Every structure is written in structure tokens, then in C-alpha cells.
Amino acid sequence: METVVYDKFSWHYPEGQNCTYNEAKRYFFILMSWLKKQELLSEEGLESFDVGIDDDFSINSHMLNNKGNLFLKQYYDKWMKKNSYSDLDTNLLDNMYKEFESK
Amino acid sequence: MMPVGFAEIAKKVFEKTSKELPGFANKLKPESIRSFSEADKPFKNKEGKINETRKSQIEANRNDGAERELKAKGDIQKEFPEEKGYKIHSEVYLRDSEGRIVKDDETGSARRIDYLVSKDGEIVKSYEITSKSASKEAQIGKENRIRENGGNYIKDRETGRLMKIPENLKTEIRRYN
Numbered sequence: 510m511e512t513v514v515y516d517k518f519s520w521h522y523p524e525g526q527n528c529t530y531n532e533a534k535r536y537f538f539i540l541m542s543w544l545k546k547q548e549l550l551s552e553e554g555l556e557s558f559d560v561g562i563d564d565d566f567s568i569n570s571h572m573l574n575n576k577g578n579l580f581l582k583q584y585y586d587k588w589m590k591k592n593s594y595s596d597l598d599t600n601l602l603d604n605m606y607k608e609f610e611s612k
Numbered sequence: 613m614m615p616v617g618f619a620e621i622a623k624k625v626f627e628k629t630s631k632e633l634p635g636f637a638n639k640l641k642p643e644s645i646r647s648f649s650e651a652d653k654p655f656k657n658k659e660g661k662i663n664e665t666r667k668s669q670i671e672a673n674r675n676d677g678a679e680r681e682l683k684a685k686g687d688i689q690k691e692f693p694e695e696k697g698y699k700i701h702s703e704v705y706l707r708d709s710e711g712r713i714v715k716d717d718e719t720g721s722a723r724r725i726d727y728l729v730s731k732d733g734e735i736v737k738s739y740e741i742t743s744k745s746a747s748k749e750a751q752i753g754k755e756n757r758i759r760e761n762g763g764n765y766i767k768d769r770e771t772g773r774l775m776k777i778p779e780n781l782k783t784e785i786r787r788y789n
């Protein structure tokens with residue numbers, strides 16, 4: 510089964526620019542919390558989130574259920590583009606999710 | 613006598629805390645900080661919101677990383693083709709013989725390896741993918757401690773079976789632009 514990696518902690522810190530360890534951690538924590546709240550995580554996703562977010566963390570297709578994968582494939586890029594490390598907008602995720610569900 | 617201003621105070625504080633500051637702050641010169649609102653200006657637009665350049669940083673970092681990953685994955689797939697019996701496992705945690713994820717005592721975190729390659733049920737390669745300059749010492753140190761502590765297995769997602777990583781197999785670091 511092909512693995513789709515949506516995003517990785519290390520791409521932001523230490524490999525990326527203008528991002529601290531804590532900013533990367535906050536970014537993934539907020540995104541994972543939202544995915545959990547919407548029940549879009551698979552068993553593996555719940556296990557990963559429970560283990561914790563550190564510099565080895567990633568969000569990949571095995572961590573999401575079918576609905577979660579469909580949603581991230583369609584909306585992750587759009588959401589990411591409209592955010593900064595210091596200004597993460599989960600209301601936008603809510604709105605995108607409403608749009609996704611209405612299709 | 614020159615009055616003690618923000619610049620002097622900022623310099624002292626900056627020297628103490630610069631390691632904890634966001635990366636973009638490295639471009640700041642403490643002597644130039646005469647007021648906090650002035651110092652914030654380069655990062656904000658007229659409406660006082662964060663600049664677009666900073667806003668697109670998440671996207672830039674993610675896209676650069678994804679590009680490296682794509683190159684690395686392509687190289688590994690070429691070197692270890694499925695037709696020759698190789699199987700690639702990506703983003704897998706180190707687990708103990710009972711299948712539990714093992715955490716490092718020193719950092720309290722787990723270790724997830726970018727790529728492992730197996731053939732006939734045996735793991736033959738382990739790779740960590742990174743940029744040209746990022747240090748991976750901490751992660752490899754963590755991996756060594758976890759393995760010494762029994763984290764020598766990964767779970768095959770397709771079969772659910774645990775696979776043991778040979779004792780002498782070390783993770784190789786591959787660097788890409």
C-alpha cells in the first residue's frame with residue numbers, strides 16, 4: 510500500500526527556514542488535534558498522536574481514515590498556504606470541512 | 613554619557629535568549645532595536661498582520677521537504693525494485709518484541725524511521741532522508757538508545773507482523789538539496 514506523506518516535522522524544523530522547534534510542534538499539534546476532533550484519524554493516527562509530537566513526527570496516509578485522506582488530499586495545500594507559524598486558523602479548516610461534506 | 617536605551621537592554625537579553633527565538637529573528641541586530649514596535653515592523657504589513665513572505669513559509673518548507681522526499685523515494689525504489697522482491701516500509705516506529713512503541717529515556721520521544729527496505733522478511737536497509745545541512749546527530753543518538761533498550765522491531769503494515777532489525781544494521785543518512 511503506497512504511503513502518502515502529507516507533511517513532516519523535520520521539513521519545517523530543522524530542515525526548513527524561519528521555523529523553531531516549538532513552532533513546528535505547535536503547528537502539528539493544532540492540526541492533529543483538529544483531525545482527531547473531526548474523527549478523521551485511523552487507529553495508527555490515534556496511536557501516533559498519543560505517542561507525542563517531536564522531530565520524527567509526520568502526517569501520512571496510514572494515520573488517516575478514508576474520509577481523512579480524501580479531505581487532506583483536497584484541502585491541505587489550500588489551508589497550509591493561508592497560514593503562518595504564528596497565526597494558525599482552524600476556523601478556516603472548519604469552513605473547508607463544511608464545504609467538503611456538502612459536496 | 614549615552615543613555616541606556618532599548619538597544620543596550622535588547623543586546624543583553626538577545627544574547628541570552630537568541631537560541632530560543634524563531635529563525636527569522638537571527639536577521640535582527642540587537643543594536644537596531646530601539647523600540648519594540650520598530651523591531652516588529654519588518655514582519656508586519658500596514659494592517660499590523662504578519663507579512664505574506666512569512667505566511668508562505670509553511671508552504672515553502674513543506675514543498676522543499678516533499679521534493680526531497682520524492683527524489684529519495686524514487687532513488688530507493690530504483691535501487692530496491694519490487695520485482696526483485698524488495699519491500700519498502702516508510703514512516704515506521706521502532707517497537708519492542710511485543711509491538712509496543714519504545715520511547716527514548718533521555719528525550720521521552722519515539723523514533724520513526726523514514727525508510728526501511730526488506731526482502732524475504734528480512735530488513736536489509738534503513739534510511740533517514742534530510743537536507744544538505746540539517747544535523748541528524750540527535751535523532752541517530754535517540755535511535756541508538758532506543759535500540760539498546762529493545763526497540764529493534766517494526767510493524768509490517770500489510771501483514772501486521774513484527775520484523776526484527778538486524779543488530780548490525782544502522783540507519784544511513786541520505787542528503788538532498
